[in-house]
Amino acid sequence: MPRPFAAAPYHESLSYNNQLLSYTLVFRSRRTIGFAVKPDGSVHVSAPAGTSREWVAQQVLKKADWILKHQASFANRPAPAPSRRYEAGSLHYYQGRPYRLRFTEARRPAVALVGDELIVSAAAPLEPAQTSALLHRWYAHQAGPQFAESLARVWPRFAAFNLVRPTLFVRNMRTRWGSCTPRTGRIRLSPELIRARPECLDYVLLHECCHLVVGDHSKAFYDLQTQLMPDWERWKAELNALPK
The missing domain is CATH 3.30.2010.10 (Metalloproteases ("zincins"), catalytic domain)
Structure with missing residues (x-):
């Protein structure tokens, strides 16, 4: 069985409302475009093979408010910290x-x-x-x-x-x-x-x-x-x- 198509990732950036929006783009064997925002704020885009990077950039701009909202949500979460202990003297x-x-x-x-x-x-x-x-x-x-x-x-x-x-x-x-x-x-x-x-x-x-x-x-x-x-x-x- 042939391996699914997956090209090397591209690291892209564009401007939206005076903010720099960076994302990692990968073309795959899929029918629709997918977006993911990771807890570290990084943005990952999976696009159908055969589409252009310019077309993907237009889709990212349409999704920009959603992306920024999720980045802000992750940014406002308490960062991982040492766990509390509950024995005497802690x-x-x-x-x-x-x-x-x-x-x-x-x-x-x-x-x-x-x-x-x-x-x-x-x-x-x-x-x-x-x-x-x-x-x-x-x-x-x-x-x-x-x-x-x-x-x-x-x-x-x-x-x-x-x-x-x-x-x-x-x-x-x-x-x-x-x-x-x-x-x-x-x-x-x-x-x-x-x-x-x-x-x-x-x-x-x-x-x-x-x-x-x-x-x-x-x-x-x-x-x-x-x-x-x-x-x-x-x-x-x-x-x-x-x-x-």
């Missing part, structure tokens, strides 16, 4: 500071910060999954007031836009730190954010507030974000380096 973070985990016996489960320790109390020894759930509930309980304080720091930067102040919600999110619905002015933030320094929380909240002005992740969006927080990349990197 490090856990609160507002960017490390605390040693210590277990004590008590009638009711509780979590408290004492000195440089994060103390978890329970009536019986806990499994790691139980400790994780207890800590997560504690983070969620602390999150509301801290999110409000962050908004008080961030919101004055948007004074010139005459926007309605957004409503904040604590929301568990597995792959994102936050999300925004511009139409309703609702911003959802992960309670895990309070493990990071307040500057990291401010970065995420400012990012979501920028969507109240620019709904997508275009160049205009990042220009605005950089204008309002020039060092946002520093805080993004620090946030994504937290143990997951």
